[in-house]
Amino acid sequence: MPMTEESRREYVEFVRRTLGIEPTEQALFDRLRRQLPAEDVERLRVLAGRRPSGIATLAAVSLAIERLGLDWWRRPRTGSEVTRTKEDGVSPVELIRGEEPLSTLRTWAVEDVADDEWPPAAGFVDINTQRAVNATPAPSGSTPGDHVTFSWDAGCRVLAVVEERDGFLGITIPGQLLYSVAEEVWDSWYRVTESGIATS
Known part of the structure; x- marks a missing residue:
């Protein structure tokens, strides 16, 4: 276009x-x-x-x-x-x-x-599918409710929140993508x- x-x-x-x-x-x-x-x-x-x-x-x-x-x-x-x-x-x-x-x-x-x-990225997350986001582990030492920065591409970040799901500490992405x-x-x-x- x-x-x-x-x-x-x-x-x-x-x-x-x-x-x-x-x-x-x-x-x-x-x-x-x-x-x-x-x-x-x-x-x-x-x-x-x-x-x-x-x-x-x-x-x-x-x-x-x-x-x-x-x-x-x-x-x-x-x-x-x-x-x-x-x-x-x-x-x-x-x-x-x-x-x-x-x-x-x-x-x-x-x-x-x-x-x-932003704070240095704690890890990388594939934002293309919700399944990939759900499978991303939270950083070591984090606890539910913590806010952490993840990278999803060069120069691109997202602020994630640590949450517990079925005994697994993962992340959710409630905010917007950052550039x-x-x-x-x-x-x-x-x-x-x-x-x-x-x-x-």
Whole structure:
């Protein structure tokens, strides 16, 4: 289904409000140059190319640096048991010097911002079916009534409540699905780019 004009305006406005720039490649790279050394920005430009998903990843990275500080860019990444990746152990700046796809950097940005916005995820839950949710065990040491954070996708969280069912401690999901602001930036920039609004 084609994007409506109202949806386009909402995505554009979200980028403006969150990043403080117009949703154009030129504005984004100018923003990155104010955050990172020129050689890092140039390497990111090469990795992203002109692919909408690549440019959207740079928007999420810029947001992550703003929220988490330049130290996030420089220090070795150590994700939690839930959010770690096989590439953990190097910093984002080291990651882009190698051959890893830019998708790993996107994952780090949206996950680490999510962990900054909410308590670290206690586990992963498949939200696609109620049966899968019902089969998800509560975290070790939790008790009925506890509120815990679960991950259901990169940069996405849900607040669950521990409950007892037939002697089994499981979870229920009474609230809405949560998206880290970095994930929302990625999604908004990607959709704007796909619609043809974002230009260099």
